[in-house]
Amino acid sequence: MSAPAQAPATRRRSRSRTWIGWSFILPNFLGFAALTLIPVIASLALSFLDWDSYSTPRWVGLDNFERMIHNDNFWTALRNTAYYAVGHVPLTLAAALGFAVLLNQKLKGVRFFRTALFFPYITSLVAVAVVWNMLLSPDLGPVNQFLRAIGIDNPPGWTTSTTWAMPAVIVASVWRDLGYYMILYLAGLQTIPAELYEAAEVDGATGWQRFRYITLPGLRPTTFFVLIMLTISSFKVFDLIQVMTEGGPGRATLVLSQVIYREGIVQGRFGYSSAVSMVLFVIVLTITIVQFRLQKRNET
């Protein structure tokens, strides 16, 4: 067959492949495009509009952002969200890593512990929040009873105190999330070759040295991924706080997502709330990019 005769046939085949490909993707794509892709793009545009649930949309440039930076609620929420992240990220990471290293040994009953430690992660949030509120109950809750028993006369008021509400939320969230990241670390530990440990043992390395010079470097890709996931999820925090403290007492645990929800859905200020959500998006994006950069620099 000559070359020119082949071309239309190839094109026809490629066109039919396009059809077939799209036909597979379309059922999912329709829902995805209408309710994820379009909203994602729209939220960017919305932040430049003056649009409340009762008014017609009007282009206002950066007005929403200007209003935002003069808004006290926004700054409080931003500060609180950062506070939550600073507590939640390192504590969850340390707990997940610690449990993963413990569970990676050949001990009896490891399967049971892995199951038990993972379970909080898939326990419903409402149940988690309710139980922790009771455990941390200031007067008669078991946590404060325990603290008094070990000699702390004036234990914290936890969710009833503006100072201690955030630590209370962080404790509950670390408890809930550690199992998930532990599984990621356990998967990471499997990728470190056993020969490295054997060689180190022959050279007389101590347990700490093996951890410091083999385990930690070997886990670097996992830690990188865990850090990104943890940071992003910290900035998105919403449900746990909504159920545990509703942002209170006062504004002690008010976070960015709650501001978006209250302004956008409760008050119907679509434009303004989208400006706040842009900030959330940019923060998450920036953290991801910075961590990717650092990771790259470490590798070279």
Next chain:
Amino acid sequence: MTASVRRALAYVLLVGLSVAVLVPFAWMVSSSLKLDAEVFSVPVRWIPVEFHWSNFVTIWERVPLLTYLRNSVFLSVTITALQVLTGSFAAYGFAKVRFPGRDVLFLAYIGTIAVPWQAYMVPQYVIMEKAGLVNTHLSLILLQAFSAFGVFLMRQYYLTIPDELSEAARLDGLSEYGIWARIILPLSKPALASLALLTFVNTWNDYMGPFIYLTDNKLWTIQLGLRSFVGLYDAEYAMIMTGSVLSVLPILVIFLLGQKYFVRGIATSGLK
């Protein structure tokens, strides 16, 4: 000698810490079997003096639990079925059919996974409001059944299935749809199980979706029902814990049955 001492030490540490992690569950179960007045006792009583199993009967009369459970089951099953079906179907298009524009399209899918949901929940809400779907189950089904995550998870798995299999089937005259149904689907059972379990549990536990979209008590899920009970009767500690136990129980059963797939699903989505 030192090795066995270290082993023992690691064991003690592991047991101690694990018990600490399980304390909230112990508190939940033990309180669910007490009287309200006994929940906050000094000192803490981990095993109730008397087991009040009647709490688990009374709660059905106190709250329309059956309605809540039925709604939760309906939403979780529908969303999971749609997600698994459309997700695996789309994943075949992304992993096994080559056509122009495919990779750009996939990038759009991946890109949205990185965007926090809170950043676009307001436009979503506006769309639902304009469509008149706020306060219907349909709104939640539409919002959650077509997630990019499901497509991503399934595509990653399909990429590990050698192309030679589908090539051979193609030569045997099987259509692309036939290959998906008869070759790829049966091979991807573990991934389908992972996706189904993760989606089911996520939907069952979801609080924000129902909280934003469902105002009518008759449409509420178990999570909303439990939250509202806590708000209304905040001194009925035992009953609150009974409700919590009942809301967690189905998840525990599903988790214990499909543990392997949960762990695999998380490891796959995390490290590829």
